[in-house]
Each structure stands twice: as C-alpha cells, then as structure tokens.
Amino acid sequence: MATETLTIGKALNLGLRKAMEDDAKVLLMGEDIGKLGGVFRITDGLQKDFGEARVVDTPLAEAGILGTAVGLAMRGYRPVCEIQFDGFVFPAYNQIVTQVAKMHARSRGKLPMPVVIRIPFGGGIGAVEHHSESPEAYFAHTAGLKVVAVSNPVDAYWGIQQAIACPDPIVFLEPKRRYWEKAEVDLDATADPLFASRVVRGGDDVTVLAYGPMVKTALQAAEAAAEEGRSLEVVDLRTVSPLDLEPVFESVRRTGRCVVVHEAPVTLGLGAEIAARVTETCFHSLEAPVLRVGGYDTPYPPSKLEEEYLPDLDRVLDAVDRSMGF
Amino acid sequence: MATETLTIGKALNLGLRKAMEDDAKVLLMGEDIGKLGGVFRITDGLQKDFGEARVVDTPLAEAGILGTAVGLAMRGYRPVCEIQFDGFVFPAYNQIVTQVAKMHARSRGKLPMPVVIRIPFGGGIGAVEHHSESPEAYFAHTAGLKVVAVSNPVDAYWGIQQAIACPDPIVFLEPKRRYWEKAEVDLDATADPLFASRVVRGGDDVTVLAYGPMVKTALQAAEAAAEEGRSLEVVDLRTVSPLDLEPVFESVRRTGRCVVVHEAPVTLGLGAEIAARVTETCFHSLEAPVLRVGGYDTPYPPSKLEEEYLPDLDRVLDAVDRSMGF
Amino acid sequence: MTAKTSTTEMVDPVPGAAAPHLPQRTELVQLLTPEGDRVEHPDYSLDISGDELRSLYRDLALVRRWDLEATALQRQGELGIWASLLGQEAAQIGAGRAMAESDMAFPTYREHGVAWTRGVDPLHVISLFRGVDNGGWDPVATGFNLYTVVIGAQTLHATGYAMGLQRDGAESAALAFLGDGATSQGEVNEAMIWAASFSAPVVFFCQNNQYAISVPLERQSRVPLYQRAAGFGFPGVRVDGNDVLAVLAVTKAALAAAREGQGPTFIEAFTYRMGAHTTSDDPTRYRLASELEEWKLRDPIARLKAHLSRGGVADTAFFTGIEAEADELAARIRSGTLEMPDPAPAAMFDFVYAEQTPQLAQQRADFVQYHASFEEGEH
Amino acid sequence: MTAKTSTTEMVDPVPGAAAPHLPQRTELVQLLTPEGDRVEHPDYSLDISGDELRSLYRDLALVRRWDLEATALQRQGELGIWASLLGQEAAQIGAGRAMAESDMAFPTYREHGVAWTRGVDPLHVISLFRGVDNGGWDPVATGFNLYTVVIGAQTLHATGYAMGLQRDGAESAALAFLGDGATSQGEVNEAMIWAASFSAPVVFFCQNNQYAISVPLERQSRVPLYQRAAGFGFPGVRVDGNDVLAVLAVTKAALAAAREGQGPTFIEAFTYRMGAHTTSDDPTRYRLASELEEWKLRDPIARLKAHLSRGGVADTAFFTGIEAEADELAARIRSGTLEMPDPAPAAMFDFVYAEQTPQLAQQRADFVQYHASFEEGEH
Ligand SMILES: Cc1ncc(C[n+]2csc(CCOP(=O)(O)OP(=O)(O)O)c2C)c(N)n1
C-alpha cells in the first residue's frame, strides 16, 4: 500500500501529474505555471516532464485563459486553468459565466466543457489586496458550474483528479493558507465521491458546517467545545455546488442546531443558501435559527486586520453559544 | 402640482434629464445612448440637449465603460453608465468588483465613487440568450456596492436621481419588461428614501417580498389570493443591498409566514439571504419556513420556455399554499 | 474629492482626431469592381471556373432570400428578433467558401451566409431567433460553432480551438468572425495577443459593416481596423467585403497560411449593413438614407450578376432558375418555421450539466409534478 | 465531442514565431550611453542644468536605498511582501520628473520611484506592504493614485481621468504606468482604444522589464511593445529605460503633446527587473544569472554617476553627501516602519461606504461589542 505523507500542495501536484499521465488530453494553463511551477509551486516539475504544449505559460490575461480553454475543450482537450489568486479571477468572469457555464446547455450536450478552474482562495497569509478573497458564492449562484472546495491532502489528491475527469466545468478552490498542512494519503485507496459532504467529527449538540480552510477551524472549535462538555458535529461540505445536504439534514434533525462557517462575507455567502435550505427541510427539528459565521460585509481588510476579519475558533464558539442560547 | 402619467422608461428619462440639469458633473456613458437614445430609448433626446461630452456614446467595451467611469469619478464627475443588457455586464465585472466597489475603502474616503450602473434586467421580453438575466445577487454579495431595483414609475423617476446624488456606487436595476408600465408621477412631491422597503399592500396571512419586475406579479398574486379569502401582505424591497428588513420583520411577526419572489435562480439568490435573516430575527414567530419562488438553477431558457421559467402568479400562490400548509 | 481641478468649463472632446504620423493610405483588395469588371491584384490571384462562379452566385442569392424571408417572419410575429445580413452576403459567402471542410468557423449572431456554406439548415438558425433553442445545430458535425451573442467571446474560443489544432498536428484552421464594434472588446484583443504568441492557426475575419448598432466605426478606431494586427505582430489586410471573389481569395490565402504554420491573419472585410442592426432597431435615428443609397451601388449580388451576365457565364435561364430555387427555399423556411414545435418545458433542466446534479434533478421532478398538477386541475 | 479531429500527436507549438512581414528595426531613444556619454537624438533634445542633473541623481540614489531598506525589512519579517524597483529607477524617476504638478499618475504596485517624485512619503507606501492599509496616501493631494494590484485596471482609470481633464478644459495629462505583462490584459487594450477614440490626454508608460514574474516578454508579444500603439492609431516610442535623461525627454514630450490636445502616446521604457518579482519570488527558477550580469553593465545609476563625474558636474563630496542622505532616509524608513501603529480593528467598517449602511453599522457595533466581551473576560 503506497501511503505518503503529503501537504495539500504536494497532493495537488501529484494529482495533476497522475491526471496528465492518465489522459493525454489533459493540459494545464496559467500564468507562471511552467518553469516557476506556479507561485505556490503546485505545478512544480510538470512542464519539465510534460512539455510546453501541455503545461502552458500563458500571456497575462485571465479572460484569455478561460476563453481559449473553451476552444481547447471544444477540440477535445481537458484544460486545467490556474488562476494565480482568487482576486484575479474577475477578468475571466465573462467567459466563465456566459460561456464556460452555459456551453453544454446551449449546445444541448454537443459541446461538453470539462474545464477545471483552479483557484487558491481565502485569506490568512498576510498578503496585500486581492490575494485573500473567497469568491465561491459568485460561482455557486451560476447554473452550469460545479464548485469544489477541498480541505485536506486526501481530498486534494483525489479531488483534483476527479474534477479533471468530470465532464462538467468545475471551479476548484484550494485553501491557500492550508497548502502546507500535512496528512497521510493512501495513493491506492478508492476515493470518496467528489460531490458528497462528509461528517468529519460526530457530535450531538450543534451541527457545524464548513468547507475549505474553515474545516480545520471548525474542528478546532469542536475540540475546544468538547473540553467544555459540548459536543459539536462537524461536516466538511467538500463541494459547495451542488450542495450535498442530506447528511446535514440528518445531523440537524438530531442536534436541532446548526452553524455555518466560511470566510466569504456573510451576506449572500454559502451560509445564506444553507440556512434557507436547512430551515426549509428541518423546520420542525430546529431549536434555533441556523447561524452564520463569516467575513464581514466589507472588502477584505489590510492583513494586519485579517485575524479580526476571518472567522476563528472563538467566533465559531460564540455562534455555538448563541445557538444554544435560543 | 405637476403630475404626469409616465411609463417607467419615460420616468427614467425625465429623472436623468433632471439630474443632468441639477449637476453639471453628471454625465452618461454607454453603448448607443446618443443618437439612438439607447436600445430602450431611456436616454432619448439627452445627447441632443446636453452634447456629446455629457452623453457619451462609448466604444463597445463594458470594462472600458466602468474603468473610465472610475477615472472620471476621481476627477469629480458622476458617471451614469448604461449596460445595454443584463447579460453584458460581465466583461465589466472586474472593474466593478475590484475597483468601483473598493476604491472608497481603499482610499479611506479620499476617492468616492458616485458611479451609477444602470442595467435593464430580467426576462419576459422574448429575447435571445443573455438579454434576460437577473444578476443582482452577484452585486449584493459585493461589499462596497449598493443595489437598487425599481418597480414603478414613481420610484424610477426619483430613484435614478437619488442614485446619482448618492456618493456611493449603485447598481441600478431597471425592470425591462415593465418599462412600458404607466403610473401617475407627482414631479413636485417629496421622494421616499431610496434605501427603504415599502409595504405596498397590507395583509395578515402571509408576507410576500419582491422587487423590480416581480412586485407586479406579487400584487397580482395578492389580488387572486384575496378572492379566495387569503390576505397577503406585499413588500416591495426597492433596494436589495442594503436590505431594509425592519418592515419585513414587523410584518412576519404578524403573519408568521414569508415568501420571497425573484426571477434570479433560487440558489444563492436574494431569497437565500432574506430567508436566513428573517429566520434569525423572527425565529419564534415563524409558523413555516421562509419559502422562495425564483428562477430554476438553469441557464435562462430559450424564450419559448421563459413563461415556465419565470415565477408567475400561480407559482407565488403555490408557495403561499405550501407556507399555509406547514 | 476632485484631484487638481482647474476649470470646469465643458469642451466637447474631439473624437477620431487625425493621426498624421501613421500611414493613411489603405489598400483595398478588390478582384471585381462595383461595376462587375474583373481586375487583378498583385498579391491575390484567383483561378475560378464558371461553375464555381455560378455556385457563388447561387449562394449569395439564396442567403439573401432566406434573410428576407426571416425578416418577414419576424415582422409577422413568428420570430422574436432577426439579425439581417443584408449587404454582407459576399463577405460571408466568400469567407465560408474559402474554408476547408475540416476548418472550424466561430460566428457571431449574423453569419447566416457562413452557416449556409457549412450546410447548416436555415431552420436550425431560425430556431434560435424564434426562441425555440439557445443553440440550434450541431457545431461539431457542421464545423460551424454556435452563434455567440456576447460580443467578441468567440474570438478566444477560436484561438483556443486553433491551439488545439496545433497540438493535434491537424492541418486545419479556425476562422473567427467578428464585427467592427467587437474590435473594442478586451477579449478580442486578447485573442489576437494569444494567437500571435502561440502562432495559432486562426484567421480573424472582421466584417466592418461601418456600424455597431448606431455607433459608427470612428468611435472604435481612428485608423483602419486591419492595421490593428501589425501592432500585435501579424498581418492585416483590408478586402472589399462586397466583392465575393476578393474575399474568397484573401480568406483562402490566410487560411492556407494558418494551416501551414504561419500563424494568424486579420482580415477586414469592408462592407455595409444595408438593413437595420436587428429587427428591433431603427437606423433612421442615426444614419442618413443617402448613405444607404450610395452603398446600394456597391451591392454584392448585383456586382456578381453583372460580371456573370457580361462575361456570358450565366444567362437568363440560370438567373430564373435561381429565383425559383429561392422561392422554394423561402417557402420551406416559412412552413418550417410555422410548423416548428415548441421545446418541451422540462427540457431546460436536461443539459445544464453533462452529469445531472441531484439538486437539479429534484427541481426538475418538482417542476414536472407542478405542471402535472395543473393538468389534473389541482390548481 | 471533438470537432473534426485528425491526429492527436503532440507537437510543441512555436511561440513567438518571427513575423517577417513587419519592420523589425526598433529605434531606442537614448541620450546617455551605458558608459555615461551624452548623445543627441534628432527627435528628443534635452536642455538640462547641472542642478537638475544632480537632483536626478539624488532621486535615483535615494529611491534605490529606500527600496533596499524595504527589502531588508521584509526579510526581517516587518513587511508582508515588497515589490522591488531595483534596476528600474531611471525609468521611474525620469517619468515622474517629467510630470507637471497638476498631472496625475496612475501607478501599478512598483512605482516607488514615481511616488518619490510626487512627494509621497515612503512610509505611506510601506504601510501598504506592511498590511496596515490598502491604500496609504492621499492620491488627490499628491497627484499620485493609489497602487493598483489588479494588473492593468489603472490604465482605464487614467484614461477616464484624462477624459475628465478634457471636459474640464484643464491643461494637464494623466500618466498611466503598466508593465510588459500588463499589455496582454484586455482592459489595457481597451484603455488604448478609448484613449485613441476620445483623443484623451493620457500617456501610457510601459516599463518593459522583460518579465511578468517568470514569463518573458516573448509570451506577451512577438513584436516590440511600442509598436502596439500604431495599431490603435497613436504614436509609440521605445526609450532606453535605464537612461534617465532619455526617459525624461520622451515623457516630457508625450505629456506636452497630450496637454496640447494631440492625444495619447505609448512609451515603452526598455529596462530590466534586477531583483526578484517580489520578495516572495525566486528568479533563479526561470532566468540565468548571466542575464543579470549583462544588465548590471547598464545600471541606470552607475550610468548617470559616470556622466556626472566625467563631466565634472558632481564631485566626491556630492556623492558622499547623497550617501549620507540615503543613510538617513533608510534609518527613518526603518524606525518609521517599526513604530508604525497597527490599524484600529473596527476601522475596516468605516470607509466601505461614503454613507454607512444600517446593516454594516450593526455589524460594526456587534464587532465592537464582541471584542469588548473579550476584554471583559466574558469569553
Ligand atoms: C458584451 C456585449 N455588449 C453589448 C452587446 C449588445 N450588442 C449586440 S450587437 C452590438 C453591436 C455589435 O457591433 P459589431 O461588432 O460591429 O457587429 P454587427 O452587429 O455590426 O455585425 C451590441 C452593442 C453584446 N451583444 N455583447
């Protein structure tokens, strides 16, 4: 059994390599992904091994990356596009929303768009503006896209391969501040399905939902809560579009309480959708309204303030307290 | 008292004219807004009267429109940008989200952005793709923007002037299929505040929320419900960011039931945010979960299907039934 | 609030100011004068048979008839909108006929003439404007991509497709259509930058029909559009877009160069939109009738007809035959449109994803049930 | 699924293929050779006093010292990141000094040299990289816009600002900075299109430092960048970016033309990023050390120093004086950075809107209360 200790970054790198080996139509596109291996080194060594035709250092133009990816997909390729940072995806927004997302429907299946849009997302790395955004809601509100947010090396390794194999366009969000988190990855195991949430810690008092970088935060909160005798069930949503809420409903029916955590601003963040759906489905089981812990409705602040802006263990526990207090 | 019967379109035209007369720094920018008067004729006659320097037919480039608007605003102008159709705002998305929305915060007040982005939005006009979208959630999720959606000639006339006078950037959504709806407008009256919702029909059984084109639909539903002895309270939200929910909370505390209606896809549409907040604030008053009636989570369909896609009177009543059935 | 304001007096800016430092001489490639006389061009020769000439004429005449019939159908309420190609037939037929079967076209929303040359059924195109479909035909089988309504987006698709051709070692090219207005879109300029950077086998075919809806060319560029290409490092050429022979020759040459690995070319087909932008438009608001009259003298179909007649390549019988064929086509388009079935309501859920999501499957099921409830009279 | 596939063999595409149809001769405006000799240029003359020359040298030397100190501070963990201007001092000081007080600069994130010429306090610039502020200085008072991190976005702001100047009848111009990589962004090309269309008084100043992070210029353009402008209908010029005198002369001329209503100019300042892209970057992964060695021979400061010394314009005392001033500056930057207060937490709520929303006011209040609860030991 080939088990390796991998960081999320390295797991992605290996996953990309595996996908490229498995399918000659997979190609990577992005700014600085070649010799440099990407600013986070996720594509390290791949251009050397697969050549410039398959690991393409592009001109500095995000619309160009996504627009040409559409054409490549029409020609049978499976482009994996790296957007260097979350805040730089917006020049490509038109191509993503009006073309990538809609092409399969427009062509009634004649033009599938197996395009993966890799985005290192979220804050906490002490960066300047536009390097710490959480744009997932913009994509999850867009029909035709699927949106994945991994939280750990195992899901990173398998998830990127599954995303590439998927015939639909996927926004693949990588928790940049967790790139260096390590775990054992069994490279021979069978992967969990990509579009399924997962209960990562059992509990009885409150159901806490998170994805991407906030899963670790939620688990830390659960740990701390346990010390005070409070039992939190933590669910890693893993995919935020489509949402797999059956396990959540099941959990909330037991706990009667639910807290959603994400870095994106609260207003119209994923928490809004989840709150609406959990409430609709579990109305009679809820002892308290679904509470949301997220970024404030402000631009991402200068990094000296990001610890205040980002949800942390204490803010999750505060929401748990408020939920219990209802 | 100068009262005139105006369509929404004409009210906007007069409101723009008034704003340009009142403030020489107001200028209009957009594709075909000059001689043609815009594809919906909202700017009809304005270039003739105010000249090409103040009613600017732009090159065909939406990022250009918004990006130069930023520079003009820095120079003390108040640009009013017309985006020809909702589906064509995305090339400008980068400028809107990373620049227009953030400039005031970035400069800590030194660079206000009194930019108005006028967008005819929504479906129901039998158009081809990209002409019937409802992108409001994308903007309402973006800190730094305000988002207004008018539903009638009175609010159109005053709202556009208030939006232009506002020092913050405003996405001003015009219900294109209602452009030809008429009402009496008192040109001398005092305007209601822009960022306030309004109860447009009193009722006791269910609170129905809508904005833009769906206000009429909600009122029709209330009419039909009344015939069956059911009393719906209808609230026109008027502004979707910031949301003015106090009147809604007050209403829901009385009715115990709430239905939100919009054309945008349900998932992560405004209904999600409203459901989350109404539930949080009125938890103990709710007899049923907040229900949402919206577009399906599909691309906007070809126009032969749009009547199936768009919420109508029957779908609102169906939701009311379901709410009552809880 | 205002940085370094001085006076606030309004001065009308001077758009389209002359750029005297640039060569203003523009060479228009022409093989057929407006009067129908064949002329030679040093760079572009064309050896063409009588059969081919007649078949070009047939294409021109039939797409014009299709276009007129569609406009009529729209007026009668049968189509939501129609974007007429009137006046641009030669540009489109010339470009379309220059393509090899394995080439791929990336049209805007107006390339009905190109569609015709790719064997796309006119009724499939009409289904889009009738609101029956957002696509309408098989882009893979026809080598003719779906119409792209968002201005310019398709130029990047064409470039990416060309990069795919390159990687496949295919001897084919992509042909990207765009309008004069589209040249102002950032994405279009990015497409040219990418095409140059990767030496991609893509040809940009710009129909400069002088207007972007109401906005005249001068607002988009103060120098001839074909000159844009040199700035990106590849050749640009201006061709008489109302001369089907010149368009054919220039496009053939550009496609051949692309297929041979010489990279992109930008073709500016100088033409005129003789009709309204679409049936929703009213051009009297922004242009003089006299302008149209001038351009009528350069009508692309009349020009070829004159050439055919004068040279004895076609006789009255031929033209009458084409007329009859056009009548038949128009009748088929009319009846086909009227008989076109509406799409099934639940169809809107079906191709959103290649792998349907449980969430959307549920929405679909609820939708079907909701509809059934009406039939059952539940509501 | 694949349209008209032929073979799927992989062939590496040929990027940056030659474009033999285009003039490849590029004229580099130079007034000072790399050895420090003054040369004449037919189009750009410069009459400059000894005082001015010395003051240019002072600017170059001080911004380099500022830059080195900032890099050191970053290495010591005092800044989150630093984008060094090393090697680009002449381009930036030349451009900045060419501006009139009422002109407005629109920088990227690297124009510390221009900031310096506009009187922006280095500590204000540093506050951005320390994560204390997303802006940092007063763009209105300084005529120096805030840094723009999203590549290219500022070029449209500059163009719009220039349209405002035009409407005000102001005799001022906007100076938009951009990198070589930025020329590939759609928005940058749109800015040039707009500038041309409205004949706006804006000058595009592109520092071609040969790289966009790791990506060499060839990926962005296969012809010299200054040639891009001609395609949009306005002049482009390439200047030796390591020659402060040439940059000064060329930029002055372009700004003067803009102020006089002659519209935009594109300046390509040919230079080299001698350091890493930012302190997070590792250039050894993508370029050879020998390249840097070559460019060191063209060092912009050494060049002016040679000129000053050789011509007797400055003596050792002068250079020693500048050294001392640089030491002082570095010390002030260091202590100022270390003493820089963190922003108040609740500040992030305060300028989101000019008119605060009730919703955000509530969030702010909750935030303040939540924080207070910690101090009260509630948690
Ligand atoms: C991104 C975008 N913005 C605006 C529009 C609305 N629109 C449709 S056609 C058109 C003009 C296009 O002009 P041109 O490129 O010259 O093509 P033509 O219609 O003349 O063939 C405009 C502005 C659009 N379709 N897409």
Ligand SMILES: Cc1ncc(C[n+]2csc(CCOP(=O)(O)OP(=O)(O)O)c2C)c(N)n1
């Ligand atoms: C829209 C956007 N995409 C990507 C980035 C990330 N990024 C920052 S600097 C840079 C390279 C810029 O190169 P160039 O324009 O040559 O300027 P230089 O850094 O060399 O001064 C990139 C890709 C960004 N800031 N904005």
Ligand SMILES: [Mg+2]
């Ligand atoms: Mg046109």
Ligand SMILES: [Mg+2]
């Ligand atoms: Mg560079």
